Amino acid sequence: MDTKAYLRRYSDGDRINHWALVILFFCAALSGLSMFHPSLFFLSTLFGGGPWTRILHPFAGVLVFLSFGGMYVRLAKDNAWSADDSGWLAKSSTFFAGRTHEMPPAGRYNAGQKLLFWWITGCVLVLLVTGLVFWRPYFVGYFSIGLVRTATLVHSLTAVALVLGVIAHIYAAIWVKGTLRAMTRGLVSETWAKRHHPRWYVQMTREKH
Secondary structure (H helix, E strand, C coil): CCCCCEEECCCHHHHHHHHHHHHHHHHHHHHHHHHHCHHHHHHHHHHCCHHHHHHHHHHHHHHHHHHHHHHHHHHCHHHCCCHHHHHHHHCHHHHHCCCHHHCCCCCCCCHHHHHHHHHHHHHHHHHHHHHHHCCCCCCHHHCCHHHHHHHHHHHHHHHHHHHHHHHHHHHHHHHCCCCHHHHHCCEEEHHHHHHHCHHHHHHHHHHHC
16 A cells, blocks of 8 residues: 655646646647648648648647637746856756755755746747737738748747747656656655755645645
């Protein structure tokens, strides 16, 4: 029998929001990649072919923005930057060397996680704004051809930046043992919390007891 003590890291609503965002992100990313380069056009078959991919992609992007907006409201406060985060970041090489016990104590999120959160936030916002500029047939007619071309380029480069950020997020979730449980069951062990987020552990155990 599992005798470990667990702490609630994410509510049911948090996890539903997260996994809805995951599904929508992959729809937007795969449809976008199919239009990014001819060698990736085969991905359009997932959406019914080229015309349907072009139609559905911007709607998927808007849904990603709205879904991420829900997550932003839930998590932005916990991702606010503090002086302690600057100290954590200065010792990040120690973290990647596996000596997590030597790191400054982190709250609910460490500095690396916070940077990734704001990186993704910025990317999603830029993708929405640039995407609206060349969304045919609804908005593109309101802008000059030069602005449309610039927005298309910025949109593509930002999409690459977002994909890289998501890859880093997935890798970190797999690399740090015990993390996946947080988004599948909403729980983390007290041992995990004490090791990786000691300040959050103290806060949660104080509230628990």
